[in-house]
Amino acid sequence: MELMIGGKLKQLRLDKKLSIAELSRLSDVSTGLISQIERDLVVPSVTSLWRLAKALDTNINYFFYEEPHEEQLIIRKGSHRTIVTHHDSSFYKLLHTNRDDRALDMMVITLKAGYTYDKKPLCHEGEECGYVLKGSLTVYLNGKDYVLHEGDSIYFNSTLPHKYINNGDEDCISIWAMTPKFF
Structure with a gap:
């Protein structure tokens, strides 16, 4: 998109x-x-x-909102909305529908090798849980760096300052759930 x-x-x-x-x-x-x-x-x-x-x-x-065509429970392969930012350095594949009443976001995030999510840490209400599918990801959280490798997960309160960094030589693919809805 x-x-x-x-x-x-x-x-x-x-x-x-x-x-x-x-x-x-x-x-x-x-x-x-x-x-x-x-x-x-x-x-x-x-x-x-x-x-x-x-x-x-x-x-x-x-x-990003588009009018839903009908009540959608399943999003079929190849139909997920993908948001590309930072000159093709980060990709957010949204695993949820556009329903206004949902409380949870689910997405697959791909960060290109050597990419930082943002310069400044972000704080917001809610919670986040991430799982690294491929590569490694550094999560800067409340002043500390936590390095996650394939198969590692992290859970934290989003009110803590945080950002994501891919210091690795390969793309990092991770899956995330967060509240409240961000997208």
């Missing part, structure tokens, strides 16, 4: 009667990056997009 969220971001910002500078202050995302996102010149990190959504009183799914 190619992200073309600039128009949605700009329209929501204007609906809230916010300048780019005001949105920058509320979201801790630079004015330059917001301007580039609104013109679809860059694809933001998931963290930046989450910060913008939070500042605009919505959730990140607002930028």
Whole structure:
């Protein structure tokens, strides 16, 4: 899925009667990056997009939402929504439907070798649980690095500052569950 969220971001910002500078202050995302996102010149990190959504009183799914065709219980192979960010360095395959009443996100995250999820750690309400399927993943959590290898899992409270780093020479593939819904 190619992200073309600039128009949605700009329209929501204007609906809230916010300048780019005001949105920058509320979201801790630079004015330059917001301007580039609104013109679809860059694809933001998931963290930046989450910060913008939070500042605009919505959730990140607002930028990806498509009207559901019908009640969907099963998503067949090849039909999962995949969000690609950071110039093809991170891939988020969403394992859940777009239902508004769901409380849980499930996804497969692929981080390319040498890739960092975001520069700044993220804090938010909820819980996260991840399992490494392939490669290795460093989880920076509350000031400490935890290195996970194939078959390792981690569970933590999302209010602790955290970010994900692939210091390895191969892509890391992991599966994650998180609350509240992020996408």
